[in-house]
Amino acid sequence: KKVEEKIEQQYDPISTFYPDGNYPQGEVVDYKDDNLYRTTDEEKRALDREKNNKWNEFRKGAEIHRRVRKLAKDEIKPGMSMIEIAELIENAVRGYSGEDGLKGGMGFPCGLSLNHCAAHYSPNANDKLVLNYEDVMKVDFGVHVNGHIIDSAFTLTFDDKYDDLLKAVKDATNTGIREAGIDVRLTDIGEAIQEVMESYEVTLDGETYQVKPIKNLCGHNIGQYRIHGGKSVPIVKNFDNTKMEEGETFAIETFGSTGRGHVIGQGECSHYAKNPDAPANAISSIRVNRAKQLLKTIDENFGTLPFCRRYIDRLGEEKYLLALNQLVKSGVVSDYPPLVDVKGSYTAQYEHTILLRPNVKEVVSRGEDY
Ligand SMILES: O=S(=O)(c1cccs1)N(Cc1ccc(F)cc1)Cc1ncn[nH]1
Numbered sequence: 459k460k461v462e463e464k465i466e467q468q469y470d471p472i473s474t475f476y477p478d479g480n481y482p483q484g485e486v487v488d489y490k491d492d493n494l495y496r497t498t499d500e501e502k503r504a505l506d507r508e509k510n511n512k513w514n515e516f517r518k519g520a521e522i523h524r525r526v527r528k529l530a531k532d533e534i535k536p537g538m539s540m541i542e543i544a545e546l547i548e549n550a551v552r553g554y555s556g557e558d559g560l561k562g563g564m565g566f567p568c569g570l571s572l573n574h575c576a577a578h579y580s581p582n583a584n585d586k587l588v589l590n591y592e593d594v595m596k597v598d599f600g601v602h603v604n605g606h607i608i609d610s611a612f613t614l615t616f617d618d619k620y621d622d623l624l625k626a627v628k629d630a631t632n633t634g635i636r637e638a639g640i641d642v643r644l645t646d647i648g649e650a651i652q653e654v655m656e657s658y659e660v661t662l663d664g665e666t667y668q669v670k671p672i673k674n675l676c677g678h679n680i681g682q683y684r685i686h687g688g689k690s691v692p693i694v695k696n697f698d699n700t701k702m703e704e705g706e707t708f709a710i711e712t713f714g715s716t717g718r719g720h721v722i723g724q725g726e727c728s729h730y731a732k733n734p735d736a737p738a739n740a741i742s743s744i745r746v747n748r749a750k751q752l753l754k755t756i757d758e759n760f761g762t763l764p765f766c767r768r769y770i771d772r773l774g775e776e777k778y779l780l781a782l783n784q785l786v787k788s789g790v791v792s793d794y795p796p797l798v799d800v801k802g803s804y805t806a807q808y809e810h811t812i813l814l815r816p817n818v819k820e821v822v823s824r825g826e827d828y
């Protein structure tokens with residue numbers, strides 16, 4: 459029996475293509491109204507230059523993200539297993555990064571959520587699921603460089619019958635990106651997103667739906683090695699008058715659905731992350747040796763970056779599930795189960811990472827594709 463040789467395509471580290479170490483800016487946009495002065499204000503421009511190393515690390519991650527998602531769009535076909543798809547993306551991110559751990563590489567697990575599942579599904583070992591022609595797949599993966607995480611996602615379909623749903627969500631996400639800015643209230647962004655999203659309808663198999671924002675999903679600010687910095691960007695009006703601030707990094711993501719417009723956690727979990735706010739005594743209270751060992755492996759390889767079970771497997775760990783569940787139970791590690799709308803519904807997502815630089819807004823993960 460001919461054993462299918464699984465040849466992993468080789469990637470030159472992206473630094474090969476940028477020998478001077480300067481990575482291309484994303485889409486640069488001036489702030490609006492009374493923040494327009496920032497574009498030319500000398501003090502703001504000086505503040506921006508002080509942080510150029512950080513912006514440049516985000517730009518390196520964004521360039522890797524653009525190349526990997528182009529490869530994904532070209533190579534992913536119906537009939538591939540979800541594991542093959544995840545590994546294609548992960549090998550490319552690690553290859554282009556030239557890193558695989560705390561210095562750089564995958565910023566969080568490769569999300570491949572299908573149809574009524576909107577987020578946080580990634581295959582675990584032995585997952586037999588195969589991609590079908592009629593599937594609506596949210597490809598949501600992170601690239602980090604020195605803990606600066608690019609969080610960007612798009613929806614991949616083969617059947618063009620979903621095009622109106624995808625158009626609605628792409629327009630809604632771009633609306634959120636346009637409204638975002640220094641001193642802008644989070645609720646005002648949500649309101650603008652909701653209005654655009656609900657202005658679309660999609661007809662599938664003879665039934666017409668008004669596209670609904672998934673009201674309990676949202677964007678978020680991003681900190682170094684922290685995928686969620688504590689601020690959430692709603693995709694509906696939510697009266698949260700918290701403002702965006704100078705120097706913050708945000709993931710602007712919107713989700714549209716033909717279902718209820720609300721998700722619940724359901725199914726086997728793949729996504730986990732050490733809780734950055736875990737109380738020290740919770741950590742020292744871990745008595746079970748296997749759990750202690752696993753926590754050490756998590757600290758050394760992921761820190762507070764989210765990870766999935768396959769990333770633990772590839773480190774050579776075995777029989778860790780009970781210990782992992784104990785770490786979750788004690789609050790030291792958080793679990794992020796798949797988030798699903800009702801069965802039979804279809805959900806779509808687009809997401810970009812934006813930098814609220816002192817002088818301009820930079821949509822750093824913007825590409826020709828979305
Ligand atoms: O839903 S979230 O938990 C969240 C949204 C608002 C406040 S916290 N989440 C953050 C996250 C959690 C775990 C991960 F493994 C990766 C990311 C948003 C998101 N998931 C994928 N891309 N962006």
Ligand SMILES: [Mn+2]
Binds near residue numbers: 598599611711
């Ligand atoms: Mn994401």
Ligand SMILES: [Mn+2]
Binds near residue numbers: 678709711809
């Ligand atoms: Mn996100």
